[in-house]
Amino acid sequence: MMKYKLLGRSGLRVSEFCLGTMTFGTAWGWGCDEAGCRSQLDLFFGQGGNFIDTSNVYGSGQAEEILGNILTPAQRNSTVLGTKYTDNLPGETAHANSAGNQRKNMVQSLEGSLKRLKTDYVDIFYVHTWDFTTRPEEVLRGLDDLIRQGKILYAGISDAPAWVISRCNELADRMGWSPFVVNQFEYSLVERTPDREIVPMSRALDIGMVAWSPLGGGILTGKYTANKDAGGSRRMDNVPYKTLSERNLTIARALDAVAQEAGCTPSQAALKWMLKKRIIPVIGASSADQLKINLASLDVELSDDQLGQLESASAVELGFPHDFFESAKGFVYAGLFDRIDRHRDDGIGTSADAKQNANFSYTDVMIDSPAQA
Secondary structure: OOEEEEOOOOOOEEEOOEEEOOOEOOOOOOOEOHHHHHHHHHHHHHOOOOEEEOOOOHHHHHHHHHHHHHOOHHHHHHOEEEEEEOOOOOOOOOOOOOOOOOHHHHHHHHHHHHHHHOOOOEEEEEEOOOOOOOOHHHHHHHHHHHHHHOOEEEEEEEOOOHHHHHHHHHHHHHHOOOOEEEEEEEOEOOEOHHHOOHHHHHHHOOOEEEEEOOOHHHHHHOOOOOOHHHOOOOHHHOOOOOOOOHHHHHHHHHHHHHHHHHOOOHHHHHHHHHHHOOOEEEEOOOOHHHHHHHHHHHHOOOOHHHHHHHHHHHOOOOOOOHHHHHHHHHHHOOOOHHHOOOOOOOOOOOOOOHHHHOOOOOOOOEEEOOOOO
């Protein structure tokens, strides 16, 4: 049974897994029909899940439509539903303001999402991608107006640099606008570059962290390290997403070894590693059976040694200034670093060393969650 986490600096309580809906609908030639989506939702709710992620562009809008058709009033009331704006698909209906972060697209996109979702409001409205064109003031004031109108409850941001997010939240605090309470970004054992800036920034500013592609586009499922003659669909054989580099395959093999030792699947071990880092994985599935396997990671136990193996195998070079801080630590703390009780997590970095990771505190409040009706 899932637990709840407080989402960043807000009081909003979300489940430790977020159900992704990019697979909802078949408009893109793959995915689940409505009956399959209903089975996934029933399973997710039955495990205490309440956090759902979608977007105006998933399945060309079909994902939102399916959610609008399936969710009962009681389920909608108890669900934390997040959708996104910014992106739009090229085509005959595309125009200069049908994509981007500006207020016009923000309002038009939200109105379309509310209609498809058959709801009066969304709990979280994300900026899907930073467009490097719209001023932060326009974005933040626009989102704050929507919150004051009751059409959205919280603002979130996805796929943006750390300096943009920190600048926006400082501006929001100064102007009395609503800040971003959640930050969504790609993160997995094969994509840990957010450890350089995005993760420590989010922790220091108390912004909730939600990770998309927690299984590295399928690399961490065991499909790409197993015997290719064993059969089964491997989508990256035909649709490259995350490079099947030797480094990534080495990480996947290390994951396989840990999973075998722990008596679980590689995907379950990868998801458990992320849960231990207090980052909420967005788990999407092609079927309820696949979702059930991934949710079983809640019951997986990984030892400190096994977690350390995964940390070491997947670590990235943090670069300057993080590596410099390590070398200068003796001078900065006058040789007393290990004797100072550092009770604050001020974002000084996420070390690739698992032992040093233990120095960082995680203050997420966890409470038991009931099964959802």
